[in-house]
Amino acid sequence: MIARPSAVLDRLPLRRLPLRQRVGVAFTLVSLVVTGLFATVTYNLASSYLVDRQVDAATRQADVNVRLIERALATNPDGSGLDELLTGLAGEPDTTVALRRDGTWMTSGRDVDLAQLPRPLLDLALSGTGARQRLLVEGIPSLVVAMPMPDGAVFVEVFPLQRLDASLRFLGVVLILGVAGSGVLGLAIGLWAGRRALLPLTELTRAAGRVAGGDLAARLPEGSDAELAPLVATFNRTAENLEQRVARDARFAADVSHELRSPLTTLVNAVAVLTRRRAELPPTAQQAVDLLDGDIQRFRRMVLDLLEIARSDTLQREPEELGELVRGAVAIRPGDRRPAVDAPGSVTVPADRRRLDQVLGNLLDNADAHGGGALRIGVSARAGRGRIEVDDAGPGIPPEQRAEVFERFARGTLANRRGDGNGTGLGLSLVAAHVHRHDGAVWIEERPGGGTRIVVELPGVTG
Structure with a gap:
């Protein structure tokens, strides 16, 4: 048996929340979805842009370094002075430059175990194709660029990416905080909007409560909202009709009770005379006088109570x-x-x-x-x-x-x-x-x- 959609919705926890809170939750979810998508797109675009710039810059730098090494080898085929050149090319302390020539590695800069470098990356360079790859080198995010050189030589440069990685982490934290802040702001705006939207219902509930508590003069304030005007007019008209009906009933009870007081007083006095002469009456008449006295006294209390209920004077x-x-x-x-x-x-x-x-x-x-x-x-x-x-x-x-x-x-x-x-x-x-x-x-x-x-x-x- 397939459950009705309304029955399924009624079982959801959100359906059990008050309407104002549901509005706030809805605003929060919409805000989180919109800002989350915006943050995801922003992070992906920014990270792609920054990484591409870093990769392009590193590739151009490696290409320049390769040309400098080729020029030095053309001038000094025996390789004299390469150590000083590689030291100058290393630049930053965390940068590593390495030259593989005649099966021997010459390195400068940060000491790196070249055996940890991906073998396919070096094979591409040995085959005459430049290659680059982002990876962790001894725990440091790095960009490895391998460039082919004449006579089967290979130039490898390892660029540190700590700054880029820190920038991306900072950007991610800022975007996450922005999404969280937008969620809080969405909840606040939702609760405020819910309160404003439900204000007419709040006033209606308050006025209905006053009427239920006996304040029949309670009315809803007139407003300029065309959609709420019929509701306000209907409630005020209903309350006014109820007040008039209750007032008419109270006046009727008071008038009837007041009109009954004179004949009631006569009846009470007449029964009092009969009661004083009760001993002179036959037993059947005595029983009738006793019953009449009880009913008259009860009738008298009822009239007095009705008059008291109908009274509308203020409390002292x-x-x-x-x-x-x-x-x-x-x-x-x-x-x-x-x-x-x-x-x-x-x-x-x-x-x-x-x-x-x-x-x-x-x-x-x-x-x-x-x-x-x-x-x-x-x-x-x-x-x-x-x-x-x-x-x-x-x-x-x-x-x-x-x-x-x-x-x-x-x-x-x-x-x-x-x-x-x-x-x-x-x-x-x-x-x-x-x-x-x-x-x-x-x-x-x-x-x-x-x-x-x-x-x-x-x-x-x-x-």
């Missing part, structure tokens, strides 16, 4: 010490069964006292109604955030349902599992709303040893 933030706040909330709880307060240190955060009192009250009410009562309230500071933990004695909440309990009217989904179902289903929803207005977070964990732990974190710890 003041420094509040969480440990003191928790102790006060526990102290006013009815009954003798009160949770232990674990607040060893002072943790102060900027908060709205009224809303925070309501958060604690609702958490304790939730624990009493659905968790067998609160066992412990912990207060601590972690990473600059104040942390409140409320542990209960209940059976716990399955992980897949922990996010649902913060939804409005979520009581019904858990009523058969956690408590008698007398709550309004708005308590934890109101907790989440108040905590998010403080730029905090609330979630549910499993309490060590079993049960539920609801965690509230608020930013801005000052002590």
Whole structure:
């Protein structure tokens, strides 16, 4: 079975990198390929040019030396004065000149074992054809030039190539460093270009995050890019429609709750009168009054919670010490069964006292109604955030349902599992709303040893 190309690409390590890094890697690879090819071509052309010049110069020098030796032999056929001539022709200390005449070698300059020279090179010269070859002579890069002479003589000159070799090595190092530098520069340019190209997506992600966090006024800035203009317009229009819809829903809930307060007050007062005269009623009527009183009280709490959720007034933030706040909330709880307060240190955060009192009250009410009562309230500071933990004695909440309990009217989904179902289903929803207005977070964990732990974190710890 042949794998799809997209599936193969998805398995490549490069596909797992963020888009900005993939752009940077792409720029780096392109830069390395281009500069690598340029460096390779430059090195080959430069080395060929320098070597050819050196070889031509050495060949011309050897040809001149051969003519000088032929002129000296024409003047002195017995070979007198050749030693001095060869010494003068040697020139540099690392240069070697040698003359093979009548089966005998005469040398001058750097001492070289002529037996190490390639035999085919000398055979070509003996046959009347000049030859040259680059090789290592006793560890030194050299150019060996062999020139034929009259009467079967052979002239050999060994030119050192250390300077040429050092120049080529230096050129190679410079080109390699240039390629490496171009790779680093390509990576930097790629990351910069990726950041610039992804800037609209970054702004979109930031704005979407603000909307998801409850800031419905977040908008994307208008730009001059014609390709991005439709995206910006669509996002801003969607955010504006969402803000208007949420505002309408909040106004509707507030209006309904407000309109219900007057008849609700009448019902509460009427039930209170019936409750005071409960003893005068027959048993069936007494049971009906008790049921009516419970439902009216629940209805009253629901209306008050809806009004609180719909309120949009600003927070009155003041420094509040969480440990003191928790102790006060526990102290006013009815009954003798009160949770232990674990607040060893002072943790102060900027908060709205009224809303925070309501958060604690609702958490304790939730624990009493659905968790067998609160066992412990912990207060601590972690990473600059104040942390409140409320542990209960209940059976716990399955992980897949922990996010649902913060939804409005979520009581019904858990009523058969956690408590008698007398709550309004708005308590934890109101907790989440108040905590998010403080730029905090609330979630549910499993309490060590079993049960539920609801965690509230608020930013801005000052002590």
